Amino acid sequence: xxxxxxxxxxxxxxxxxxxxxxxxxxxxxxxxxxxxxxxxxxxxxxxxxxxxxxxxxxxxxxxxxxxxxxxxxxxxxxxxxxxxxxxxxxxxxxxxxxxxxxxxxxxxxxxxxxxxxxxxxxxxxxxxxxxxxxxxxxxxxxxxxxxxxxxxxxxxxxxxxxxxxxxxxxxxxxxxxxxxxxxxxxxxxxxxxxxxxxxxxxxxxxxxxxxxxxxxxxxxxxxxxxxxxxxxxxxxxxxxxxxxxxxxxxxxxxxxxxxxxxxxxxxxxxxxxxxxxxxxxxxxxxxxxxxxxxxxxxxxxxxxxxxxxxxxxxxxxxxxxxxxxxxxxxxxxxxxxxxxxxxxxxxxxxxxxxxxxxxxxxxxxxxxxxxxxxxxxxxxxxxxxxxxxxxxxxxxxxxxxxxxxxxxxxxxxxxxxxxxxxxxxxxxxxxxxxxxxxxxxxxxxxxxxxxxxxxxxxxxxxxxxxxxxxxxxxxxxxxxxxxxxxxxxxxxxxxxxxxxxxxxxxxxxxxxxxxxxxxxxx
Amino acid sequence: xxxxxxxxxxxxxxxxxxxxxxxxxxxxxxxxxxxxxxxxxxxxxxxxxxxxxxxxxxxxxxxxxxxxxxxxxxxxxxxxxxxxxxxxxxxxxxxxxxxxxxxxxxxxx
Numbered sequence: 001x002x003x004x005x006x007x008x009x010x011x012x013x014x015x016x017x018x019x020x021x022x023x024x025x026x027x028x029x030x031x032x033x034x035x036x037x038x039x040x041x042x043x044x045x046x047x048x049x050x051x052x053x054x055x056x057x058x059x060x061x062x063x064x065x066x067x068x069x070x071x072x073x074x075x076x077x078x079x080x081x082x083x084x085x086x087x088x089x090x091x092x093x094x095x096x097x098x099x100x101x102x103x104x105x106x107x108x109x110x111x112x113x114x115x116x117x118x119x120x121x122x123x124x125x126x127x128x129x130x131x132x133x134x135x136x137x138x139x140x141x142x143x144x145x146x147x148x149x150x151x152x153x154x155x156x157x158x159x160x161x162x163x164x165x166x167x168x169x170x171x172x173x174x175x176x177x178x179x180x181x182x183x184x185x186x187x188x189x190x191x192x193x194x195x196x197x198x199x200x201x202x203x204x205x206x207x208x209x210x211x212x213x214x215x216x217x218x219x220x221x222x223x224x225x226x227x228x229x230x231x232x233x234x235x236x237x238x239x240x241x242x243x244x245x246x247x248x249x250x251x252x253x254x255x256x257x258x259x260x261x262x263x264x265x266x267x268x269x270x271x272x273x274x275x276x277x278x279x280x281x282x283x284x285x286x287x288x289x290x291x292x293x294x295x296x297x298x299x300x301x302x303x304x305x306x307x308x309x310x311x312x313x314x315x316x317x318x319x320x321x322x323x324x325x326x327x328x329x330x331x332x333x334x335x336x337x338x339x340x341x342x343x344x345x346x347x348x349x350x351x352x353x354x355x356x357x358x359x360x361x362x363x364x365x366x367x368x369x370x371x372x373x374x375x376x377x378x379x380x381x382x383x384x385x386x387x388x389x390x391x392x393x394x395x396x397x398x399x400x401x402x403x404x405x406x407x408x409x410x411x412x413x414x415x416x417x418x419x420x421x422x423x424x425x426x427x428x429x430x431x432x433x434x435x436x437x438x439x440x441x442x443x444x445x446x447x448x449x450x451x452x453x454x455x456x457x458x459x460x461x462x463x464x465x466x467x468x469x470x471x472x473x474x475x476x477x478x479x480x481x482x483x484x485x486x487x488x489x490x491x492x493x494x495x496x497x498x499x500x501x502x503x504x505x506x507x508x509x510x511x512x513x514x515x516x517x518x519x520x521x522x
Numbered sequence: 523x524x525x526x527x528x529x530x531x532x533x534x535x536x537x538x539x540x541x542x543x544x545x546x547x548x549x550x551x552x553x554x555x556x557x558x559x560x561x562x563x564x565x566x567x568x569x570x571x572x573x574x575x576x577x578x579x580x581x582x583x584x585x586x587x588x589x590x591x592x593x594x595x596x597x598x599x600x601x602x603x604x605x606x607x608x609x610x611x612x613x614x615x616x617x618x619x620x621x622x623x624x625x626x627x628x629x630x631x
Contacts, residue, residue: 182626
């Protein structure tokens with residue numbers, strides 16, 4: 001009884017108001033558009049049995065409009081150099097860093113939706129649920145990067161994961177798709193468990209669920225209540241996030257889920273899931289292990305995080321590149337290359353931890369810059385793969401690309417540009433991305449990471465150029481059918497934009513690097 | 523008077539449950555048992571969160587509701603995860619006619 005009255009007599013708790021909703025407007029736009037797509041689908045007629053070319057274009061149109069509005073809002077916030085804003089009783093924190101990652105997520109969603117029309121129509125599963133799930137996943141990813149409370153981290157991570165599990169298995173009459181979805185679900189669930197245990201330990205060690213409060217207490221020289229528990233919690237959290245980004249010992253789901261899912265979904269996973277998870281990884285790493293931020297508070301946490309992330313980076317770069325060499329399927333090869341790129345991004349995270357607040361280097365500028373060309377390359381490559389094939393059948397082996405240059409020169413050229421950029425050959429965007437990341441690593445004293453990165457990049461040239469050689473130089477084999485290709489305006493547009501953007505970013509990297517430096521964590 | 527449970531006892535129980543869950547996910551072949559093990563892991567963590575919250579109560583943080591809200595949220599997530607997991611499982615069973623994890627093996631390499 002007493003307890004009830006103390007609650008009633010307590011001074012008015014701070015409440016959540018309209019301001020809070022205004023702060024996360026891009027997320028709300030994505031959620032609303034997703035729901036709209038779901039309802040809109042009910043009013044669109046089922047297609048005739050020979051599918052009409054236009055298909056359910058209003059679905060794509062509405063959902064693309066949603067991503068455009070969300071992207072414009074995020075761009076506006078970056079352009080206005082908005083101050084960090086915290087809302088929902090400190091559970092959400094919006095700053096330029098979260099805006100920049102959010103922008104990459106929205107870019108991934110937009111490309112996925114633009115290219116998805118062809119893939120869905122070819123398989124006869126053009127349903128509003130697909131568009132809704134992509135938009136819901138994107139909304140959760142933006143919230144994930146914005147979360148400043150342990151509860152929020154877990155909630156948004158689960159929301160985004162579940163949407164992506166379903167997207168992976170979306171083509172549910174295809175054995176490989178449901179198998180990929182199942183493996184992703186089981187290993188994703190396992191990693192969520194580790195992450196949750198890590199968050200519980202962090203709470204147990206610091207007695208607070210608010211990341212900003214925890215970091216503030218540590219930076220103020222106040223040691224955590226239990227230092228070893230904090231280190232254990234951070235280690236488990238790192239394992240959970242390493243699963244999500246697909247770093248080496250925790251990569252088992254990556255090739256299977258990437259191969260099982262439709263190629264457009266794979267592109268979305270490779271870009272958006274990774275960008276959002278790296279956003280949180282970087283935030284956690286800099287909050288608890290940054291050179292200045294948590295200096296006197298917990299040196300053990302900093303040491304453990306530095307060692308863990310550097311170790312992951314080295315083994316991930318080596319494993320991803322070596323495993324990609326052995327693949328015969330182009331899609332699986334790109335999946336292993338995505339693991340390799342996780343390694344390069346982890347190098348960026350390590351150098352971000354060395355940056356001192358207020359110093360010359362902004363934490364994570366290299367990582368942010370790298371994410372942008374990486375997003376363009378992955379989206380372009382997977383959208384191009386999604387065009388190859390007939391009906392519900394995909395052609396994904398490297399051999400099936402033989403003779404593509406003769407039959408479909410535009411597609412071959414786009415894929416050529418993207419592969420050259422993936423390999424990091426100047427003057428493409430991929431070259432500058434690697435240059436900035438490795439330069440940051442050397443400047444912060446982690447030259448051994450840069451060395452491993454450069455050596456493995458040289459190895460990677462071989463498997464990226466294998467695709468190019470197959471397209472341009474090898475004769476078409478007798479047994480294999482001619483490369484066939486189905487693409488309509490949306491998919492072609494997405495591929496063209498990706499390829500042109502890769503070249504443009506490669507020619508003018510300075511502007512983009514300045515934006516990344518401005519948006520880096522402070 | 524409720525008998526007193528120490529924090530470390532609750533943490534040991536939670537760690538044991540979590541370890542059983544991890545073992546189940548990694549070693550069992552039946553997909554339904556794997557799903558159960560995933561749920562066990564989440565609930566094991568709930569136990570330690572709530573134990574921490576109870577132990578910190580006398581130290582009176584400004585708002586003691588943090589861990590309790592956390593646990594309620596995790597429960598909701600666990601329910602959603604079960605729904606998604608079972609529907610994926612259903613899709614798998616329709617195509618593969620088995621719930622034996624070892625026999626679902628088209629993706630390799």
